[in-house]
Amino acid sequence: MLARAAGERACEVVDVQFNDDDNVFEVTIDKLEAGAPVDLADCEYVHRAVLKAFDRDVEDYALTVGSRGIDAAEADEILKTIEKEQ
Numbered sequence: 140m141l142a143r144a145a146g147e148r149a150c151e152v153v154d155v156q157f158n159d160d161d162n163v164f165e166v167t168i169d170k171l172e173a174g175a176p177v178d179l180a181d182c183e184y185v186h187r188a189v190l191k192a193f194d195r196d197v198e199d200y201a202l203t204v205g206s207r208g209i210d211a212a213e214a215d216e217i218l219k220t221i222e223k224e225q
Contacts, residue, residue, distance in 0.1 A: 141166060144188030148181045153207060163201045164189075177206035 141152045145168050154167040168185055170177055182204040189202055 140188060140192050141185065144185045145181075146171075148184050149175075150177060150181050150185070152185075161201065162199055163203070166202070166204045167207060168204065169207045177208075182206065 141155065145152050148168075149171050150168040151171055152166060153169045154165075156165045157163070158165075166185060166189070168177055168181060170181075186202060186204045189204075193200070
């Protein structure tokens with residue numbers, strides 16, 4: 140289901156991690172075309188495909204879908220820089 144949803148956005152799933160302690164799924168996607176950026180719509184599309192496949196009333200989990208590139212710490216630093224400039 141993940142691969143199909145990603146493929147429908149010209150992406151591929153490059154990593155899936157599950158933290159059993161917190162019931163958190165982390166899915167990483169990348170564009171099939173080298174150098175093409177993954178955008179928010181790609182991540183949302185895959186996220187919604189997962190939501191449709193699982194019943195949140197039965198399955199207790201958190202889900203993040205992101206792209207290769209900067210990690211969370213780098214993103215936080217970028218946001219701090221932007222906030223300082225405003």
